[in-house]
Amino acid sequence: MTQHTGIDDLLDELVSFRRDIHAHPELAYEEVKTAEKVAASLREIGLEVTTCVGKTGVVGTLKVGNSNRSLGLRADMDALPIVEETGLPYASCHHGVFHGCGHDGHTTMLLGAARQLARTRNFDGTVHFIFQPAEEGQAGAKAMIEDGLFDRFPCDRVYAFHNWPDLPAGTISTRPGPIMAAADKFSIKVKGKGGHAAVPHQTPDAILAASELVSQLNTIVSRRIAPTSTAVLSVTQISGGNSHNVLPGAVTLTGTVRTFDPAVQDQIEAAVRQVIDGVALASGTQISIDYHRYYPATINAGAAAEHALKVAATVGKAVQAPEPAFTSEDFAFMLQACEGAYVWLGQGRGGEHIPLHHPGYDFNDDIIATGVNLHVALVEDFLPSQMV
Ligand SMILES: [Zn+2]
Ligand SMILES: [Zn+2]
Incomplete structure (x- = not known):
């Protein structure tokens, strides 16, 4: 049996996937093509896939072993109504619609984690890969919860990542308690x-x-x-x-x-x-x-944030965030329904600093590996496989 420890062989395909999603962005609750691509990719690796959760949301489920414990990992899929000004070869084909918040990257990193975990299977329990619509102001997380997300896919804990231009690439940060306003x-x-x-x-x-x-x-x-x-x-x-x-x-x-x-x-x-x-x-x-x-404060459970920081230190540079951000995030609704934490992945590229929602912003593909590895490490640590 082939041993897969690293994810290097997945990266080229993941970068292409990210750029394809970037070139074909879709607004809140219109993520039809994106959801189709996500569902197809999850089915290809043998996951159980449920579509149309909260309108355009997708959940992929991977069960390994006998444990009843479960972990949810969430990525957002929607783009913003902004005219892109990056001049990139894979810039948006849809004028006035733009992945200016990096949700193309979040979707890709979660798919990468699903691909890696589906072949390494080095955990015991159930992982729900949650791809949500409409994070940008239209409460897609709430729509999924109202559509029975945590009843149909019960999670003992849930995590979400957001790329963070204020932190250097490779730095991972979160904090117990409030993280977003x-x-x-x-x-x-x-x-x-x-x-x-x-x-x-x-x-x-x-x-x-x-x-x-x-x-x-x-x-x-x-x-x-x-x-x-x-x-x-x-x-x-x-x-x-x-x-x-x-x-x-x-x-x-x-x-x-x-x-x-x-x-x-x-x-x-x-x-x-x-x-x-x-x-x-x-x-x-x-x-x-x-x-x-419209959005409550995003409040991390202390144990979940501390767990994320402990695991993050094995993947990159883990830093406890000294203060929350004043921007907001609809993952707050998921944290009201389930214990968990929201984690920032640094994506800064040296001297350049382009903030989220800026027409010149682009997700940094260099952090795909960090994001995939962190998802995988969280699963393996939270759902440890039985040692024989
Ligand atoms: Zn945003
Ligand atoms: Zn965002």
């Missing part, structure tokens, strides 16, 4: 009456009230939240009026709130509502708000 968005409508700018006393001034709101909202984090807690509130959009001599009847504002602690999240939402009521009363306007919590 909860993301809320709000839209506020300030209604006055509107009228001639020369007679402002005849209408509540929606522009002035909106300006007051922007100032007041910006005091919430500094004045209402304990300095030991962390949070961000940003007003990101304001619109109203279209003439120099007309007071508009309405002004709209939009913004986002980022937190790590549900209690702080509650405090901020309550304070935003108080500010609105106060400004409405003082200005005579009517102010309504649509406040939407």
Whole structure:
């Protein structure tokens, strides 16, 4: 029987697969071709494959031995609505759709792990390879859970990786507790009456009230939240009026709130509502708000994060992250349903630093091996094979 210890012989094929996915990106819940390619690749190596989980999600299952223990590994498959500006030979064939967050790489690394584990089979238990849709703002993880993900494919633990341009390639980092922020968005409508700018006393001034709101909202984090807690509130959009001599009847504002602690999240939402009521009363306007919590904070279980760091040290340079990031991630929903951890894989290339979601970003193929090896090592360590 052939012994396969390394993954070197898989790498050329994985790089080609990644670049093919990169060239043919698909947006949230439209990952039909990507899901077909993933499913075909999993079937080719003999995995049990379930498609259409959470619309376009795919789960591949590999069972070895007799243990009832199981591990879930998750990759995201969706691209972003961005016009690619990399100039690469394998750049997007779909104008305005772009793998600007490296999910092409995540999908490839998880497939690589499936290929390696299917031939080495050096573990005892069940691995569920979870390929999810719609991570970018449309809660594909939640869609999979609502479609019975963890009932149909029970997992004792679940891990997900995200490439991380801020860390050098080969560095692997995570932390116990919060790692990514909860993301809320709000839209506020300030209604006055509107009228001639020369007679402002005849209408509540929606522009002035909106300006007051922007100032007041910006005091919430500094004045209402304990300095030991962390949070961000940003007003990101304001619109109203279209003439120099007309007071508009309405002004709209939009913004986002980022937190790590549900209690702080509650405090901020309550304070935003108080500010609105106060400004409405003082200005005579009517102010309504649509406040939407779209992703919760991503909170790693302590044991899972520590396990990931221990195993990571056997594969690359493991570093405990000193602080969480203020961006958000829908793997948070999976961590609410199942113990696990979210792990950053450094993908920095020396002096160059192109952030995620930038039109010039590209996943670094040099880290495919690190990602595959880490997936495999986590499986082998969490589901150790029976020693005879
Ligand atoms: Zn992203
Ligand atoms: Zn991403």
